[in-house]
Amino acid sequence: xxxxxxxxxxxxxxxxxxxxxxxxxxxxxxxxxxxxxxxxxxxxxxxxxxxxxxxxxxxxxxxxxxxxxxxxxxxxxxxxxxxxxxx
Numbered sequence: 001x002x003x004x005x006x007x008x009x010x011x012x013x014x015x016x017x018x019x020x021x022x023x024x025x026x027x028x029x030x031x032x033x034x035x036x037x038x039x040x041x042x043x044x045x046x047x048x049x050x051x052x053x054x055x056x057x058x059x060x061x062x063x064x065x066x067x068x069x070x071x072x073x074x075x076x077x078x079x080x081x082x083x084x085x086x087x
Contacts (some may be wrong), residue, residue, distance in 0.1 A: 037041035
């Protein structure tokens with residue numbers, strides 16, 4: 001499915017700031033930023049990514065902050081009433 005079709009179905013640009021502990025130095029925290037179109041409020045893509053992280057990566061997740069923004073809002077999408085051409 002194309003991105004524009006997903007956005008029209010309610011997907012929004014989702015950014016997750018994942019703070020995790022370094023495997024060799026657990027007292028240090030590192031930040032990873034994940035960004036993708038996701039369906040709010042359940043965020044299935046983000047949940048799949050976090051499940052993959054937990055099962056395959058060594059860095060233990062400390063916290064996750066999520067922000068989402070609708071790229072296309074209903075009022076922002078409208079049909080053009082006229083078309084003008086130059087040359």
